[in-house]
Amino acid sequence: MAGDITILRSPQERRPAAVRVAPSILSADFSRLGAEIRAVTKAGADLIHVDVMDAHFVPNLTIGPPVIRKIRQSTRLPFDVHLMMTHPLSYLEAFAKAGADYLTVHVEACGSRLPAAARAIRALGVRPGVAVNPETPFARVEPYLHHFDLVLLMTVHPGFGGQKFMRSVLPKIRRARQWLDRNHHPAILSVDGGIDEKTACLARRAGVTLLVAGNSVFGNSNYGRAIRSLLA
Ligand code: DX5
Ligand code: ZN
Secondary structure, eight states: OGGGSOOEEETTEEOOOOOEEEEBGGGSOGGGHHHHHHHHHHTTOSSEEEEEEBSSSSSOBOOOHHHHHHHGGGOOSOEEEEEEOSOGGGGHHHHHHHTOSEEEEEHHHHGGGHHHHHHHHHHTTOEEEEEEOTTSOHHHHGGGGGGOSEEEEESSOTTOSSOOOOGGGHHHHHHHHHHHHHTTOOOEEEEESSOOHHHHHHHHHHTOSEEEESHHHHTSSOHHHHHHHHHO
8 A cells, every 4th residue: 555655757757646634533522433433434534543642652541452443343444553652562463453554653662673663563464654753853763764664753742632733843754755755665654743724735745645634624514625625
């Protein structure tokens, strides 16, 4: 799947990559999670973004494998599972069995264990992703990028939905785009945090191929219109 995002022909002639949208269910109505997922699926979502928080890596606590296993029945869209966890490696198998299609671990949590994490995720039949906090420099993740199918750049401090997009991350997005193009590496380049109509445009211009959006989708009474507005 990652391979069809960017098609390189020649340096002068890069076909613009298709940009996709992953609504983050952190902003959905948790009392009707299945119905919310069916609604964004019908409204044109491309993936479902699932935020897992351990109350240690981030000061918030959300859901784990049992909930993911249940909501797996509500859509056929891929699950993009974002692990905001200090010790994600011990739980990879549980998330894979629950139905994750992408498992994204943080560079701040894994450091030099990133290649091992990517291998473990692939061995489970899942695509590996790496996430980077706003204040973490690109140089910290660069040596590991070739191991991953998805690069998730945080544009808010992780932990909560509804925060303001940090424009200070835009140079890092551009740098990641350049690195992926230069190395002909077809990974998905994703942004997460404060994505709305305006900031989506900035992120798309900087070269992202996947927009994660919580509040701007689930906070809109028309999910289809909200998703389309991110791509306009
Ligand atoms: C924040 C999460 C995000 C969050 C984004 O730590 O990783 O996925 O749901 O929410 P919005 O789009 O509301 O900033
Ligand atoms: Zn997230």
